[in-house]
Amino acid sequence: MQQLKCVLLDDEIPGLTYLKLLCEQIPEIEIVKSFNDPLLFIKEQEKLDYDLCICDIEMPGLKGTEVAQLIQSKMILFTTAYKEFAVEAFELNAVDYLTKPLKKDRLQVAIDKALLRKEQTAPIAQTIQWQTEKGKAVLQIENILHIQTSAIDSRDKQMIYDNQFITLKNITFEKLKQLLPSNSYCQINKNEMIRLQCVTFFTADQIDTSIVFQNKKLVLSIGNSYKVEFSEKMKNF
Known part of the structure; x- marks a missing residue:
């Protein structure tokens, strides 16, 4: 079974805890690390081995859309309570855009999309x-x-x-x-x-x-x- 190495980012601890709980129920997800501070994540992310960042949009210090611009070599999946960011999210080539409260079935759909993108962009072995x-x-x-x-x-x-x-x-x-x-x-x-x-x-x-x-x-x-x-x-x- 193919897995995605994921970093979780949400400034609200209850939201981050719930996101982690959902991710632990999806076997294709391997949680690398969780962050509640986007600035700390940006500082440490180059040292981390991950495929996908599951990221809130409205955060102090850096918005999720700004985080996406700083980690363009990685896939990003947005979570937010606000629908008005959808267009901007997809302009940043986000894998998907999930509105809170998150549901496991909807998260699974997004993870399947990320797995497909990873497969399509992976270097082909000779x-x-x-x-x-x-x-x-x-x-x-x-x-x-x-x-x-x-x-x-x-x-x-x-x-x-x-x-x-x-x-x-x-x-x-x-x-x-x-x-x-x-x-x-x-x-x-x-x-x-x-x-x-x-x-x-x-x-x-x-x-x-x-x-x-x-x-x-x-x-x-x-x-x-x-x-x-x-x-x-x-x-x-």
Whole structure:
């Protein structure tokens, strides 16, 4: 599961305490530090490893909109009791704008937006390293075309890589999803994952690919529980 490292900023202690309580109920959030003084936050923030600042707007010393201008390399999510700041907030490219009193469901929507933005702006890895049947290998991601569960040992995965079979030792599909760019790969059934660039045609149940391996064109089936994710990824591909 991907996580966001978050800093919380609200000058009112009760509001900050409540925000922290909500964040602790959302598993995708890792709270790095909480501040009730925007000036102290600005002084310390360069030393902190965080992705997102969840920030009140009306604060003494510095408004949240001024904080946003000072931390432009980081994502910001505004919370406020006042609706009139919405336009200014989005002009600052805020992830979202939440009005108080905050609700967990609405905060979750905002966090999902931040996770998507983080994923879209993350540098794309060019290689992965993993143990294979021949030893540890450095693999070019663009050459990984298809992955399936090994028929010999289900803990291993066998991939079509640059027109050859390579066995990855003791790896799960969940781990592969972490290693491979999610906008380029999709698990399509319980035992297979495909590089989306290799899809030529697809129906509700079948995928035709451009992969020809051992003189046979690869045709795959889509599992029922994987259809929605595959369809969404192909829309954006």
